[in-house]
Structure formats: structure tokens, C-alpha cells
Amino acid sequence: MIDDLERAIEAMLFSSDEPLDARQIAGRLGDEMTPGQVKAIIETIAARHAGSGIELVERGGRWHFQTPADLAHLLRRERDDPRKLSRAAAEVLAIVAYHEPVSRAEIEAIRGVQTSKGTLDVLMEAEWIAPAGRREVPGRPLIYKTTDAFLQHFGLASRKDLPGIDDLRAAGLLDPVDLAFDAAMGELDLVKDGEEA
């Protein structure tokens, strides 16, 4: 016997047209539920569906039902054509995701080419990136970050799930060239000093 609260939350998640967070659900239940209590119930529901043909997944603190990836071949039809990204758009998206928040100039410094206005527009239209204020440096450039819709579309529970982000960070590959350069020169100096000593 599944309890009423659990049924209610399951039905909400099932019929919602966007992923829901615990706070939204608590608000809608109108009871004296804390988001933490709701979250515990959501996890019970997710566990109940684990390994079935419907999965309850978390994306950026919001939950939604979807089909498991291993069944894609049965469900995919010709009409299913997710947004095809140009190589430039894919690269810009990756740079925003791994470096966010990031300005257009910083994106261009990594790619070595100017970013056409259309590339950012495509990503904003897809609602995968969004402006995130301005960098407080001369010129106050606009900076960009990824959105919850980005996490949802690419099946990421959070930005920590970005493929290889920990390794990239550890290798210093997310640091600007100047910083990496100073670090590399620092090591060399140490070696040199060692030799001279």
C-alpha cells in the first residue's frame, strides 16, 4: 500500500510539464511539509521505479520522469530529431558549462576565433545558456551560465556531473592560460633553483 502523500507527489511529477523541485511540490501540497520531507518521499518514489521502464531522475535539484537510455532504440523514431548543434555551438556550450560564468571574450580566448552572434543566440534560444549578469571589469561584459534546461537535456544531475570536469580541473585545464603559464614557470623556477643550489 503506497501512502497518499507518495501517490500525490508521484502524480504531480508525472503530470507536470516541467521538472519540479521539492519546494514547488511542498507548496502545492499546501501541507506543513518541508522540502526535505518531500525530497525523502521523492527518493522513495525514484527507488520504487528504479530498473523499470520509467525512471524518476534528478536534474539540477528538479525531478522528472523519463525512459531509460538503454531502451532508446525501441522508442526512437524518425520524428525524434534533437537539436543538431554546429561544432562551434557545441564548443561554446562546453566552454560555458565548464567555465561558467564566462564572458564572450573569455570564450573567444579559448577558441582562438570570434564567436558569431548566432552561436550564442542558438544556445540561448534552446534555453541551455542564459546571461548571468556582468563581469565587474572595464567594459562590464555580459557573462553567461548554463540553465536547468541544459542539465535536463543532457541528463546531468548537477554541474558536478559534467563529464571529466574533476580531471580537467585537477589538470588545470579550466584555468586561464596566464594562470597555467605562471604555474608552469613557477615549477620550472623551482627546478632551476634546485639545480643552482
Next chain:
Amino acid sequence: MIDDLERAIEAMLFSSDEPLDARQIAGRLGDEMTPGQVKAIIETIAARHAGSGIELVERGGRWHFQTPADLAHLLRRERDDPRKLSRAAAEVLAIVAYHEPVSRAEIEAIRGVQTSKGTLDVLMEAEWIAPAGRREVPGRPLIYKTTDAFLQHFGLASRKDLPGIDDLRAAGLLDPVDLAFDAAMGELDLVKDGEEA
């Protein structure tokens, strides 16, 4: 452990944009499945979800997932949105109340201005007026009368409780013209008031 066929059928039913029958499912699976075998699996899935917040239901030989009817109130919440009745609508409502049953043309004749259909709609939405048949004149216009909800909202036992014109005048509700006259004769008033004081 849910078997793969069951997972596949469940995912199909979940992601389909229309209810599916056993034959369609068997066709998509591409295996040597009979509709009867598919049906047996569908029933297993339906049984697994029974009593939860998601139900697998049959409608004319086709299955689809839906939320249980008893949870509808959580998924579609009604909220009050109070709005002040416009001056025009108040006038129309008053005319209907004083002259009912009355047609739109008659309302316009009394008001001396055109009355938009929307104004009557608002009053009908508020359930304060309702159509009361048609006037047996050329064009057979709809005629309107007030409702019990109208009496209730305005705290009237019956239409007879509406004050007459003389009462309105005594209450000063027919005063605005006098006020306008007096405003024009302001100086005179000041002198008079001063002397009478």
C-alpha cells in the same frame, strides 16, 4: 527485477503520444510476440502500478498512463482572483436589476451608450445575471434577468428591496448634477455658508 520486455512496453506506453493497443506494441517490439502475450505483460505492468500515483488504464483496447482521478484536485488547483466590477458593468447590472427582463438593446437605450458583449459576459460569469428567454419582437433578442446569486451577493431578500428612485434621490445618489451646479456657483456658496454659520 523487472524483465526487459516489460520495461520496454512500459517505456513505450509512457513515451507514446497516443494510447497504444497490443498489436501496435507487438509491431514495434519487432519480436515474435503475439498481441495476447503483449496484453499479459501490459496487465502485469498495470498491476504493478495499481494504487500508486500513476495508473495504466485501458480505453477501448488501448492503454495509456494517467493520474488517478482522486488526485485531480492537486494537479489542477483553483484559486480566487478578486476583481472590482467596472463602472460600465455596474451600470448594466443595475439596469438589469431595475428593469428585468431586459434585452441588450433596451439596456443600451437606458444607458444611452453602447454596451459591449464582454460586459454582459462578465456579469454572466459572475453569475449575477442569466438569460431569461427571448423577447417576442422582431429579431427575438435575448433578455436577461438577475439571479439568486445576485440577491445573495448584494444582501437583498428580493428585487423589491432595491431602493426606488425617490430613495436614491434622498440618499444623494442622484446628486452629482446638483453638486456640479453648486461647484459652478462656488462663490455664492461661500458667502451663503459664511452668513448662515
Next chain:
Amino acid sequence: MEGLSLAFNMAPPPTARDDALQLSFESWEGPLDLLLALARSQKVDLKQISILALVEQYLRFIAEARELKLEVAADYLVMAAWLAYLKSALLLPKDPLEEPSPDELALRLQLRLQRLAAMREAAARLLARDRIGRDVFLRPQPEGLRDVKRRRWDASLYDLLAAYGQVKLRSEPVVHMVSRRPVVTLDAALHHLERMLGVRLDWGELADFLPADYRGPLRRSAIASTFVAALELARQGRVDLRQERAFEPLYLRTATGGQGA
């Protein structure tokens, strides 16, 4: 200098006519992109790459392109010039005073290539994830959670009656009623003033000559009529009028002959 000297190993450079690298500039997103593709053809980790070899590859690539009379965009040529400078600097005996040193320039180029390569790989991994609509599917037409606003119209009985009052006022024929106001005629004022002057001999204010029982609108009328009556009597030489200045009280008395105001 262990790391850097390793970077400048002269690996046998792959030819620019390598199958993977068509001599078309449309395939490249700028010189850095081309450099990265050339670096990849060295088939070593970017950390181990020979910058000198890479420079040679790039310069040869550009030279061949120009031989074939391909249009080479300016930024590729700028990069070529810079790389040619870098190459000579790397090959010449080191000048310790030169800032920045060619080794440092080479290191910076290598770091940039590593970063671009890392993001390119990240993009590929990102696109390969289980994406909605391709690998995982949602309900096609969820009902959605809805808040239905139920409009509740608000009006008081007063609003209703006031509105009806307005309608009645608008629709009733407008009749202007001029109320009859009590007045004191000029004749009455003259008569009264004459009588008062007969009684009173000294200067008196105009108001003193008014009948005491005139009140309200009647008093206003009496002031006006008495004033006109006073003017009339003054014209006839029967009263004297005196006033200090405009708007001061007006005084009058029975004419004493030739001493009027």
C-alpha cells in the same frame, strides 16, 4: 627545463598533404583550430608535442596553400608570420635578455592548444550523453500542473445603486430650474432709504440704512438695491456720499448742499 626541452623534440613532421588535412580553409575555424589539427597529427599527447615541428607543419601547410593559389585569410598569415618568428627564435642561440623568451611563447601556445583540445573533447562527451528526445524520452503531452484562476467579481450594493443613479441622471431629460430668489426692489430700497435719511442726520454707513430684518439672500439684494438707491438720491442732490478709498465702507447722510463727495 626538462618539460620544455621534451616539448621541442624534433619529431618527424607529418606532411601537410596528410589525408586528414585537406587543403581547404573552410574546414578550419581559424589558425588555432588548424594548429590543433596539425598537432593531433603528431599522434602524441599535447603535453609532449613538439612545438617546433608544429610550427614547421603550419608554415609548410600555408606555403603549399599559397603555391596552389588558395585564398589564405589574413589571420592565418598573421599566425604564420608569428610562428616563423617563433621558429627562428627557438633555433637561434638563446638571448637571455629577450623578453618574453621563445620558450615561454612556445609554452603559451602549447597551453592554448591543450585548453582548446580539452573543451573540444568535453563538447563531444557532452553531446554523447543521454539526451532528451534522442536517448531518453519524456511524456509527450503532460497535462501540466495548473492553477486555474477563478475570477471573483466584487461590487457592493452602493456601487450598484450609484451606478444606477448615474444612468438615471444621464438618461433623464435635463431641466434647468432657476429658483425664484427673494429680492429687494430698487423702489422699495429708495423708499426705505428716504425714510431712514429723514430720521438720521449724521454720516452713517450704507449698511446702517438697511432694514434690520433682511437676512440671507434678501440682505445681499438689499445691499445692492440700497446702493443703487443711494446713487440715485446722490444724483438728485438729496444725499452726500463719502468713501475713503475703493472698497472702504460707503457713508451717506442727508445732503447739506454742495458738499457732496
